Amino acid sequence: MTDTASQATTSPKKRGFIETLELDTRLLGMIGAFILVCIAFNIVTDGRFLTARNIFNLTIQTVSVAIMATGMVFIIVTRHIDLSVGSLLATCSATMAMMQTAVLPGWLGLELGSPLIAPITIVVGLLVGALIGSFHGYLVGYLGIPAFIVTLGGLLVWRNVAWYLTNGQTIGPLDETYVDLGGISGTLGETGSWILGLIAVLGALYAIWNGRRAKIAHKFPVKPIWAEMLVATVIIAVILGFVWILNSYQIPGPRLERQFEARGETMPDGYTAAYGVPYSVLLLIGVAVVMTVVARRTRLGRYIFATGGNPDAAELSGINTRLLTVKVFAIMGALCALAGMVASARLSFHSNDIGTLDELRVIAAAVIGGTALSGGIGTIYGAILGALIMQSLQSGMAMVGVDAPLQNIVVGAVLVFAVLIDIIYRKRTGAV
Amino acid sequence: MTVTETNAPPPTGTSPGTTPLVEMRDICVSFGGIHAVDHVSVDLYPGEVVGLLGHNGAGKSTLIKVLSGAIKADSGEILVEGEKVEITNPRDARAHNIETIYQTLALADNLDAASNLFLGRELTTPMGFVDDAAMEAETRKIMGRLNSNFKKFADPVKALSGGQRQSVAIARAVYFNAKILIMDEPTAALGPQETKMVAELVQELKKQGIGIFLISHDIHDVMDLCDRVSVMKNGQLVGTERVEDVTDDDILGMIILGKQPEKAA
Structure with missing residues (x-):
């Protein structure tokens, strides 16, 4: 009780x-x-940056890169790189x-x-x-060609396959229906968003409660209730705040009028409607949740991180690292297709230069989000936040x-600077 | 005695009449024309520790990697409990209850102890997700037995000391009911205290009837812990001797000169 050497006691205090x-x-x-x-941009732009309208636009502009960045996390964690994502996006989009x-x-x-066109198209994509x-993945994993080379070749090949498919038009x-998935025209509306x-709030609360319950069941230490409550409160505030912002972006009057006219009705006086959460953001949230679950709670994710941490150890533990490489690149490819869908749907057309330089944005997003190029380390939420930071800077x-x-x-310099900060952070904290 | 051997095998068997746990017969491995392992045969009985000695590059690690599935032999056969088996990858070896503690420890530095212990054999929930809580609980149990000072369950193994990392590697090999344990230089990176711990563990495992191949540079380690030693030089087997029949000098002669001790010849 009066023991001054508190290290010996089991309950860590202070x-x-x-x-x-x-x-x-x-x-x-x-x-x-x-x-x-x-905040900085908001001050410089006299409050135009943090308006509902701009936040809405920022979100839908981020989605395509953010979706690919989640896949890039797996690629970089397994010590590979994918330079072809922008071109692959173009081929899928084409x-x-x-x-x-x-x-x-x-x-x-x-x-x-x-109504069949959109689903069939997306499945094929x-x-x-x-x-x-x-x-x-096969070329990298089974034939042993470095991913840098395979995807550097892919960068050229798929960009021009896209060109060939569309004759450059x-x-x-x-x-x-397809265009609805891009953002602007397809949103959940006010009620749907709430x-x-x-x-989301219920899901977050359940996750927190479930995690705590599992810890207690195995008699692991848990954090105090007040800490749990505080974290939960912040999460709830962020979720509801986000929905509130997107819900306060009103659809412009003329646009609403056109919608009513299209249905052969006239718009009642004083009628307003808000955009709410775009479908594309919903898709990103879905991708983020699935990828996080894969990373943390599945064998596949465990093997991805183990392979990145020590490929030899993973191989000796009986993990088929070659097949794993194929799976990781296949996931990346499918996510490029999803991103291509969102990108072309947002523009409402496919253009020949779609996704140009996206590989750099995607890699930058993953790296700014804390994915280590030496492998083994990275988070999905970090990559999405990285994409958001990049897009905020740009717009x-x-x-x-x-x-x-x-x-x-500036964007190039920020990327290098972010990695420097990360290196210093790792050295200071000794974190991996 | 083993029934199938005809070419005057070295003195074998702590308990004659039982089948060996493992027999590696006439194993050959070559890398680009160099015979890393050249027609080597060794065997191992339940509850026995067989030391594998030799210089760097003598072929001990290569031989043992054939058994653990990390390398495929060019020729030769492996028998586990008298049955001929195919070991082409580490999964096959594990399926035959052959566990290996590698010299490099083969740990994924970025993962915690529990994830490393169960790597490739994760416990899962009924939904098919990895069950981290259950794995950590099991890890706490086995580490409580092996190394009760071990407390860093939440940290990646990178943050652990050499001895703690070693205990994770050992725990991984012991946890899954190994019958055959391969220890490649298990004490190379350890302090005296931890070396003693490994020695005690080897004794305990022997009592449970586990057969152990112990690769070591330290001849004293080997003389203390092993029942028999097999010495390799330039990829070939110099000979296999019972520890009580030979002196340290005899063993050294085998390692350095590649010659059989006189009385056993």
Whole structure:
């Protein structure tokens, strides 16, 4: 009781505030950086940066890169790299554009606007992405060609396969249902968004409660109730705050009028409607949840991280690291297809230069999000936050009116600086 | 005696009449024309510790990697409890209850102790997800037995000391009911205290009837812990001797000169 050497006692006391909350300091740092970027731009733009409208646009612009960044985490964690994601996105997008405009209506005789077009197109796109990804994985894993070379070749090959498929033309307009998945025209609306927010809150609470219960069941130490409550409160506030912001972005009056006219009705006076959460963001959230579960709770994820930490050890533990490489690249390919879908749907057409330089944005997002190029370390939420930070910088600078070359110079410098900060952080904390 | 051997095998068997746990017969491995392992035969009986000695590059590690599935032999056969088996990868070896503690420890530094212990053999929930809580609980149990000072269950193994890392590697080999245990330089990175712990563990495992191949540079280790020693030089087996029949000098002669001790010849 009066023991001064508290190390011997089992219940650790007098821990730091952040330590008690069991929060990831790196995550806090990234959120801090993000908030700083937002506030700085908001001041410079006289409050135009943090408006519901801009936040809405920022979110839908981030989705495509963020989706690919989650896959890039797995690639980099297993000590590979994928330079072909932007080109692969273009090939998938071109395939899907041709499917819905030429193949399905023309060759297979589906009517334009048929509800079958979007789902068939997307399935085909996903298959193409996953197949090309698997092929990359096969070349890397089984034939032993370095991923850098395979995907550097892929960068050229798939960019120009896309070109070849479309003859370099812009393909559009795309199917209406398909375009809904891009963002602007397809949103959950006010009520739907609140319902989604509520589901997310319940899900978060369940996850926290379930984690605590599992720890107690195995008699592991748990953090104090107040800490649990505080974390839960912050999470709930963030979720509901996000929904509230997107819900306060009103659909412009003329646009609403057109919607009513299209249905042959007239808009009642004073009628307003909000955008709410875009479908594409919903998709990103889904991808993030699935990828996080894969990373943390499945054997596949465990093997990905083990292989990244020590490939020899993974092999000796009976993990088929070659097949694992194929799987990781296949996931990346499928995510490129999803990202291609979102990107072309947001534009409502497929253009020949879609996804150009995306490989750099995606790798930068993953690396800024704390994925170590030496392998074995990385988080899905980090990569998404990294994508968000990159996109904020880019669109913030555009808003301020920074010249395009300067924008790119800043983004490049930030990437290098972020990695430097990360290295210093790791050295200071001794964290891996 | 073993029934199948005809070419005057070295003195074998702590308990004649039982089948050996493992017999490696006439194993050959070559890398680009160099015979790393050249027609080597060794065997191992239940509850026995067989030391594998030799210089660097003598072929001990290569021989043992054939048994653990890390390398495929060019020719020769492996019998486990009298049955001929095919071991082409580490999964096959594990399926025959052959566990290996590698000199490099083969740990994924970025994962915690429990994830390493169960790597490749994760416990899962009924839903098919990895059950971290259950694995950590099991890890706490076995580490309580092996190394009660071990407390860092939440940290990645990178943050552990050499001895703690070694205990994780040992725990991994022992946890899954190994019948045959391969220890490659298990004490190379350890302090005296931890070396003693490994020695005690070897004695305990012997009592449970586990057969152990012990690869070591330290001739005293070997003389203390082993029942028999097999000495290799330049990829070939110099000979296999019972420890009580030979002196340290005899063994050294076998390692350095590759010659049989006189009385056993």
